[in-house]
Amino acid sequence: MEEVELQLRLNPEMEEFFSSSRNEHFFVKNLETIQGDERDVIFLSVGFGFDEAKRLSKNFGPLNQEGGERRLNVLISRARERCVVFVNFRASDLDIEPNAPFGLRALKTFLDYAENRNLQSLVQSSEDTDSPFEDSVYSFLRSNGYEVRKQVGCAQFRIDLAVVDPNSPGKYLMAIECDGAKYHSSPVARDRDRLRDQILRGLDWKIHRIWSTDWYRSRRDSEAKLLTALKSARESNAQNASGTMEAEKNEHESHMLDQDAPVADSYQQAPVDNGISVDDYKTCTDLPFTNHGDLHVQNPKKLALNVIRVVEAEGPIHFDEMVKRIRSLWGLRRTGDRIINALRKSVDVAKTQGEIKARGAFLWPRDLKTPKVRKRNEEPRPDIELICPEEIKEAVRLVLKSQFSTVPDELSVATSRLLGFQATRDDTNRKIQEVISEMIQSGELEEMPNGLIHFK
Structure with missing residues (x-):
């Protein structure tokens, strides 16, 4: 609030928007006191994050307590049109266990959506696979040092095996789909999953399919292809992360150089780029x-x-x-x-x-x-x-x-x-x-x- 008061002294023409007599005036509230208020745009600041030693605690106050997810839901639903999030870490930095408090898992899902428009299910991954074939692939991946989760997601978008990115434990490196002989001979199933794969790839999933017949008849070949695909995915992720860090560094340096320049009002609701001209x-x-x-x-x-x-x-x-x-x-x-x-x-x-x-x-x-x-x-x-x-x-x-x-x-x-x-x-x-x-x-x-x- 001290910073807000300072900015008001520097910009007195904005005071009318802070007057309590104004309908839907500007306010600053916390997680516990915001219920019942709505605005077109809400600026949400996450007060927890990396400390000076770059350590990220998993203690997010009320969100770790029972019912924390309800408080989060109240907070993020206060915005009618747009919610702008300020936080010093990414969703992928928040490595949480499947049995973590529901509020904490909900926060990770919300931050992932805010950053990537990737809305994941909060349903926990299953401990069971659908077949001995999947068990065999799971054991092979574990023996090669990969952390693997089974039956990730829900409904028709459930993934057989999801490999965790070792360089970013909050992200998945690749989806492994284990397809049996019946699937291989079913054109209907293949057509259905072709569209499903298209949607998952659009959400930045990397998908590797393994046929059961290939796994058992040409085991070494299939294992080699799987490890090669995983290695390629790791290298691709590392390059993307490096590019992102460089871009953020350049953006920061550019901002520091131009910090005394006048700032244009660039607020607008982000448009959908559908490539259609009317x-x-x-x-x-x-x-x-x-x-x-x-x-x-x-x-x-x-x-x-x-x-x-x-x-x-x-x-x-x-x-x-x-x-x-x-x-x-x-x-x-x-x-x-x-x-x-x-x-x-x-x-x-x-x-x-x-x-x-x-x-x-x-x-x-x-x-x-x-x-x-x-x-x-x-x-x-x-x-x-x-x-x-x-x-x-x-x-x-x-x-x-x-x-x-x-x-x-x-x-x-x-x-x-x-x-x-x-x-x-x-x-x-x-x-x-x-x-x-x-x-x-x-x-x-x-x-x-x-x-x-x-x-x-």
Whole structure:
């Protein structure tokens, strides 16, 4: 708090954001006192970590106690949009045992996700393997000095054997998949695991498969290939770690050189880079009929010309957005009931003339069948209730054409980014998920047993 007070003295223009009379003012709280408060962005500082001797204690105060995971859950769920974590160690530095306190295991999982977007299961690895074949591979790895954990993960993403990285005990070096004869002869199983492997590799898992027939018929060959793969993985990890340390050193040196330079405000919700380009939303900039006195007393047929112009420029457009555009171009600041009623009559005239069509609250150009996906920036600001379901569907199709298949939440986020949302709030996600469900029910999309969604 002393540092905050110092910065406020240096930047007095920020004081209004700290006033207790302000709705959702800035606060500093600890793990025990934050319950009940929410903010769009939460800065989370982990007060435990490496000491001056580079020792990392596994004592994290309340998290080590019973119910520590609930306190952590309360803390990290206070952020509506973004949680920024400050900590002097990585998740991989925190080497914890399977029987460590649940709160400590939850912290490691959270830090791993914050750093790598890698959400691991908190289910403990099993002590049992599925077959004598796996037992044999496990014993071989142990005899060569590797620490191995069995049945890591859950459901269809459970890994037979996971080899711990000896240079970073909090990470896995490689996943070993032990496939029996039935698997080898089953094209369905191979196709299913091809997609599963793709997902795991996307999460930075290195995977090595061993066939049971090869293991027993060409044992020395299989053992040599396994050790070579592990050696290659260790060398790759060591190079990556060296590169990361060098990059961090350069970044630190650069920061030290530039510490007196003005700092630009770089805050924004991190975008999803899906490699898809869409046009920006373009608003109507002029009206054929305007500035002839009070809007609500104008001839509905004359006002219908304005409605048609806005719908042709921005359709499909929500009725409320159309009203806002005409009001603004007319030079008005507010919209009353009389103006809304006048424009409703004008919409009816335009529909009767066959110049526009209506689908629910959305107004469409006469000949438009399929809407373009448009990215909303400052004007209009993105509002999911003001975007028609047909445009949301088109955005979903663009994402799936690019990614082929993805899980529902990621599909929703990528879709929202195409439409201009910098953050995907609950109401936005809910609306997009409703559209995705409709596409699944209509048979256009299919949700596979592993949760991925793709074109049917």
